[in-house]
Amino acid sequence: MRGFKSLFHPSSIAVVGASTNSAKLGHAIVRSLCALGYRGRVYAVNPKLAGQKLLGCEAYAKVSDIPDELDLAIVSVGAASSIQVLRECAARGVKSAVVLSAGFSESFGDEGRRMELEIRRIAEESGMAVVGPNCQGIVSVSEGIYTFPEIEACGGVGEISAILHSGSLTAALVSIANKRGFYLNKAVSTGNEAASTLNDFLEYFLEDPETKVIALYIEQVRDGRRFMELCKSAGKPIVALKVGRSEAGRLAAKSHTAALAGSIEVWNAVCRQAGVIQASTFEELYDLSMALAAPMQPRGNRVGIVTSPGGPSVIAADMCGELGLAVPRLSRNTVEELRRVLPSYAAVANPVDMTASALEDLSLYRQVLSIVASDGNVDALLVIALLMNHSTIARAIAEAAREIDKPIVVVWMSFFREDDLLEAVKILGERRIPNYFGPERAVKAISSMVQQARYADRKRMLRR
Amino acid sequence: MRGFKSLFHPSSIAVVGASTNSAKLGHAIVRSLCALGYRGRVYAVNPKLAGQKLLGCEAYAKVSDIPDELDLAIVSVGAASSIQVLRECAARGVKSAVVLSAGFSESFGDEGRRMELEIRRIAEESGMAVVGPNCQGIVSVSEGIYTFPEIEACGGVGEISAILHSGSLTAALVSIANKRGFYLNKAVSTGNEAASTLNDFLEYFLEDPETKVIALYIEQVRDGRRFMELCKSAGKPIVALKVGRSEAGRLAAKSHTAALAGSIEVWNAVCRQAGVIQASTFEELYDLSMALAAPMQPRGNRVGIVTSPGGPSVIAADMCGELGLAVPRLSRNTVEELRRVLPSYAAVANPVDMTASALEDLSLYRQVLSIVASDGNVDALLVIALLMNHSTIARAIAEAAREIDKPIVVVWMSFFREDDLLEAVKILGERRIPNYFGPERAVKAISSMVQQARYADRKRMLRR
Numbered sequence: 001m002r003g004f005k006s007l008f009h010p011s012s013i014a015v016v017g018a019s020t021n022s023a024k025l026g027h028a029i030v031r032s033l034c035a036l037g038y039r040g041r042v043y044a045v046n047p048k049l050a051g052q053k054l055l056g057c058e059a060y061a062k063v064s065d066i067p068d069e070l071d072l073a074i075v076s077v078g079a080a081s082s083i084q085v086l087r088e089c090a091a092r093g094v095k096s097a098v099v100l101s102a103g104f105s106e107s108f109g110d111e112g113r114r115m116e117l118e119i120r121r122i123a124e125e126s127g128m129a130v131v132g133p134n135c136q137g138i139v140s141v142s143e144g145i146y147t148f149p150e151i152e153a154c155g156g157v158g159e160i161s162a163i164l165h166s167g168s169l170t171a172a173l174v175s176i177a178n179k180r181g182f183y184l185n186k187a188v189s190t191g192n193e194a195a196s197t198l199n200d201f202l203e204y205f206l207e208d209p210e211t212k213v214i215a216l217y218i219e220q221v222r223d224g225r226r227f228m229e230l231c232k233s234a235g236k237p238i239v240a241l242k243v244g245r246s247e248a249g250r251l252a253a254k255s256h257t258a259a260l261a262g263s264i265e266v267w268n269a270v271c272r273q274a275g276v277i278q279a280s281t282f283e284e285l286y287d288l289s290m291a292l293a294a295p296m297q298p299r300g301n302r303v304g305i306v307t308s309p310g311g312p313s314v315i316a317a318d319m320c321g322e323l324g325l326a327v328p329r330l331s332r333n334t335v336e337e338l339r340r341v342l343p344s345y346a347a348v349a350n351p352v353d354m355t356a357s358a359l360e361d362l363s364l365y366r367q368v369l370s371i372v373a374s375d376g377n378v379d380a381l382l383v384i385a386l387l388m389n390h391s392t393i394a395r396a397i398a399e400a401a402r403e404i405d406k407p408i409v410v411v412w413m414s415f416f417r418e419d420d421l422l423e424a425v426k427i428l429g430e431r432r433i434p435n436y437f438g439p440e441r442a443v444k445a446i447s448s449m450v451q452q453a454r455y456a457d458r459k460r461m462l463r464r
Numbered sequence: 465m466r467g468f469k470s471l472f473h474p475s476s477i478a479v480v481g482a483s484t485n486s487a488k489l490g491h492a493i494v495r496s497l498c499a500l501g502y503r504g505r506v507y508a509v510n511p512k513l514a515g516q517k518l519l520g521c522e523a524y525a526k527v528s529d530i531p532d533e534l535d536l537a538i539v540s541v542g543a544a545s546s547i548q549v550l551r552e553c554a555a556r557g558v559k560s561a562v563v564l565s566a567g568f569s570e571s572f573g574d575e576g577r578r579m580e581l582e583i584r585r586i587a588e589e590s591g592m593a594v595v596g597p598n599c600q601g602i603v604s605v606s607e608g609i610y611t612f613p614e615i616e617a618c619g620g621v622g623e624i625s626a627i628l629h630s631g632s633l634t635a636a637l638v639s640i641a642n643k644r645g646f647y648l649n650k651a652v653s654t655g656n657e658a659a660s661t662l663n664d665f666l667e668y669f670l671e672d673p674e675t676k677v678i679a680l681y682i683e684q685v686r687d688g689r690r691f692m693e694l695c696k697s698a699g700k701p702i703v704a705l706k707v708g709r710s711e712a713g714r715l716a717a718k719s720h721t722a723a724l725a726g727s728i729e730v731w732n733a734v735c736r737q738a739g740v741i742q743a744s745t746f747e748e749l750y751d752l753s754m755a756l757a758a759p760m761q762p763r764g765n766r767v768g769i770v771t772s773p774g775g776p777s778v779i780a781a782d783m784c785g786e787l788g789l790a791v792p793r794l795s796r797n798t799v800e801e802l803r804r805v806l807p808s809y810a811a812v813a814n815p816v817d818m819t820a821s822a823l824e825d826l827s828l829y830r831q832v833l834s835i836v837a838s839d840g841n842v843d844a845l846l847v848i849a850l851l852m853n854h855s856t857i858a859r860a861i862a863e864a865a866r867e868i869d870k871p872i873v874v875v876w877m878s879f880f881r882e883d884d885l886l887e888a889v890k891i892l893g894e895r896r897i898p899n900y901f902g903p904e905r906a907v908k909a910i911s912s913m914v915q916q917a918r919y920a921d922r923k924r925m926l927r928r
Contacts, residue, residue: 023824107809150852166775171851172877219778243778246785252769252778255811281904282779305716311630314683314707314716315746321710345571347719360487387635388614413636440745 003129004196004204006095008140008186010071011040014063014094016085017076018044018054025100026076028149029137030055036153037144041068063088070094074137074147079103082133083118090126098147099132104192105258106134112258116194123195134257135191136167139174141184142210146174156430158183159212160289163201165190165219165257173215173286179422181429182290185210192257199226206234213293215285216240220259224270231274232459237292237452241279242267275455277448284444291434291445292452296407301450302326303443304378305351306368308358308386312413313351316382316439323447327351334375341367362392366400373404380446384411384439390424398431407449410435411442467593468660468668470559472604472650474535475504478527478558480549481540482508482518489564490540492613493601494519500617501608505532527552534558538601538611543567546597547582554590562611563596568656569722570598576722580658587659598721599655600631603638605648606674610638620894622647623676624753627665629654629683629721637679637750643886645893646754649674656722663690670698677757679749680704684723688734695738696923701756701916705743706731739919741912748908755898755909756916760871765914766790767907768842769815770832772822772850776877777815780846780903787911791815798839805831826856830864837868844910848875848903854888862895871913874899875906 013033017026026046033042034055042057043066049059060066063073063085073089075082075097082101089097099119105112116133123130131137137147141154148171155178164170167189177184186208188201198221205211218240221227231238243249244261253259271278277292279285303325307313317327327350330338338348341364347353352372358364365383373381381404385393390412401408410428412435414421428435436442477497481490490510497506498519506521507530513523524530527537527549537553539546539561546565553561563583569576580597587594595601601611605618612635619642628634631653641648650672652665662685669675682704685691695702707713708725717723735742741756743749767789771777781791791814794802802812805828811817816836822828829847837845845868849857854876865872874892876899878885892899900906 025820103809107811164775166773166778168773168851168877169775172773172776175851175878217775241779243782245782248785248789248791249778249782251813252781252791252815255813255815255817256774256778281902282776283902309630309632309636310720311628311633311681312636312746314630314713314720315705317716318707318709318713321712325712327712327716345567347571349715349719351716351719353719356489387632387639413632414639438745438747 003096003127006071007129007131007138009143010096012043012068012070013040013072013074014043014045014066014070015074015076016045016063018046018049018059020049020054025149029074029076029147030057032146032148032151036146039144043068063094064092071096073097074100076100079115079133083115086119086122086130090122090128094128096129097131098135098137099130100135100137100147101132102134104133104194106192106256116192119194130195131188132191133194136170136189139170139184139187141186148174151175152178154178154183155181156183158185159210159293160184160215161186161205161208161211162215163188163190163198163205164217165198165259166217169217169282172282176286179425180290181426182293182432182434193222197222199223199230202227202230206230206236212236213289214238215289217282217285218242219244219253219257220261228270228274231276232462234275234459237277239277239279239285239288239292239448240271241282241285275459277452284441287436287441287445288448291409291449294407294432294434296405297453298380298407298446298449299453300379302328302377302379303382303446304330304372304375304380305382305384306354306372307351307384308354308356309384309413310353312384312411312439313353316384316411316443317351319440319443323443325443325447325450328377330372330375331377334371337371338368341371359386362389362396365393365396369397369400369408370403373406378406380407380409380449382409382411382442382446384413387413390414390421391427394424394427398427398433401431401433408433409442409446411439412437467560467591470535471593471595471602473607474560476507476532476534477504477536477538478507478509478530478534479538479540480509480527482510482513482523484513484518489613493538493540493611494521496610496612496615500610503608507532527558528556535560537561538564540564543579543597547579550583550586550594554586554592558592560593561595562599562601563594564599564601564611565596566598568597568658570656570720580656583658594659595652596655597658600634600653602653603634603648603651605650612638615639616642618642618647619645620647622649623674623757624648624679625650625669625672625675626679627652627654627662627669628681629662629723630681631655633681633746636746640750643889644754645890646757646896646898657686661686663687663694666691666694670694670700676700677753678702679753681746681749682706683708683717683721684725692734692738695740696926698739698923701741703741703743703749703752703756703912704735705746705749739923741916748905751900751905751909752912755873755913758871758896758898760869761917762844762871762910762913763917764843766792766841766843767846767910768794768836768839768844769846769848770818770836771815771848772818772820773848773877774817776848776875776903777817780848780875780907781815783904783907787907789907789911789914792841794836794839795841798835801835802832805835823850826853826860829857829860833861833864833872834867837870842870844871844873844913846873846875846906846910848877851877854878854885855891858888858891862891862897865895865897872897873906873910875903876901
């Protein structure tokens, strides 16, 4: 595991296959490292550039020419050459490597597998941590490392770390987290897993103090027993999206990362037994990770719904019931207090309908949230915002949340990210208040929080 | 039904309860009518404004003072007063009315129901079409009519018409359609349905030549038998989101529009028998309506997937299999042609992976789509776009689509609507090419197209 420390927190990086051609990946990675805040030492490796500089970095013909200790080599050369480069890295004592090159078992079957075995042998003999091949590498937000072209740096360091069998989904996840303001900590696209596997990263993230929630996109679990043991012992939430629910998906996974996706029935059983939260779509993988990374978690399944628009609150209540969450009656005291601040025609049952008067007086959000939160029958609050004034509402909710010791989950009913809504989403995200587009996604998020609380209880009992 | 023509295509409108106070609904509606392109005659009704003008409209004390024929009265006064206003409208020969006022059976039980019966009596005796009460009224895009505050006019006239038991969801639907460029035709928020019901509007939209697809958000079907007959005989697709899947939802619906939501098992059976496409979330209601309003519909269930990012295509293929869509092998001829235009390491099975070379050469989209579309094994194309260059890709796909006589459905993997992506979405929407955020939603859309084709076949057989 020592190699992983160097992988995510390197003091020096060599980019092998660095290029002056700005359309090449070997160029884009040097550019990303320079532009997105990495403060360690970066070296470019390319025989044609030896003695010159690339984007301000010293260039060398070979890894072995670099007069510095190397924590990480990022390898972007042809498949066959990448093996030779790894040998040089191992000989030079490089601590970790990311092999971006494709053209292994995913394209060339047995011949590709032979090359992957060679990569594994090099990794095992040298102790070097090797990611890939056929991957897009890593993200380490606190270090400013993103081995992806055309990506934006996270606006802050979060507590969600992700392991994905897809480079493009890794990039998509970074992009989602950035816009939503509930940031990532680390991410790794593991590709064909010749040496380091999903299980290895899972073990590392489980012990990583910077990681609070682990998100997984899985095409194949290569050692199911170990995966199960790791998840069972996990002291933090694990959310997973797994493909292979159909034969068409299993075939596509095989062509993508040479994965053998396995049976979905087995997978479902593993999740139940090992306490893994399942996401059903890619967006949900982030949605649920956000919910589980929130500082406030519910102690029970009773949801207080506070709304201004009517229809969405009906959908929310309906889905709560469907997912086993309660929408309890509020106590007499709560109802009396609500009557004092809301108009006479407002519904003060649960859902509590602030009606259009919330439009005229946004302070209602704060008052009503405080009243409902103090009800002993309520474990979590679901707040449905108006279709307008998003950022003002976000600030009012964030203000209210400071005095409330129960989780608040917010629903936007505008599905498009106009500037004001984007700002609102970020305001809540950066305050670590989970917020979603549409009531269904928010209720699903609360339900995952409740499920995780049950998993955590069970795991604590088993550990005793 | 004659009243409905006046409702959606009025030559003259009276806004009763028009106000100079810009925070009031009675003001916002006059403003909407003036600002969003309505070209008929608008009159403001308010005793305090008689003889004056409001936002350029002549104001009168009473409806009966207006020296003009009135097609539509929009009533925004207190619940009790609204009945008196309706009586005046009926006496005056007004052809249709929308009662926005709340405070009926949803809040006051029997007393509210008594008032609703009175509304119904007035409507039946006079032949006036009455929408509401406790609703937010109507949208008629071709007329520039939106009885909603703070809403933007549709950028074009579409073919989707919607009936909703929620005003805020009606407004949200308009907003979604506007941003996605695949526009609405008409919409109505039916509220407590004292007189005109969901079934009445359904019947009207089924015969309306401007409406191609009907979208429904339902809290209660008040006459199940008639609903069933209407759907069974429908010559166009009907997509519905129904609440009442849980007791919590049924209670919330009752407090919202006094609805009795009924059993979900019965509802599911009705949908199967009557050929109604079910949406599982509010966003999906629009997603599927968009798919079914597209000019190209598939003749079978075989999907050709064309991608550049790997992971999303695996998710797409997996979900195809799960929803009963085939991801067939492509013919030898197709594979040979693909080999000629794609790099040697590209996967030319199905999914067809254009790899990162699509980044360097966007004309690949057009070439590859044409090749795959001409394969006899393929009924529909699913195209997964890169994470960047969205609007350029949208144009390339729109260009390719002109020569292709099979449906094309596009997947965006950026989940946030940066300007370039917003533009791309609109380019495709306005060309009526369905496009979605994430592979899951797109596959669901294709699956609804295939399901609708089967429903349509069955209905044709039954009609013979």
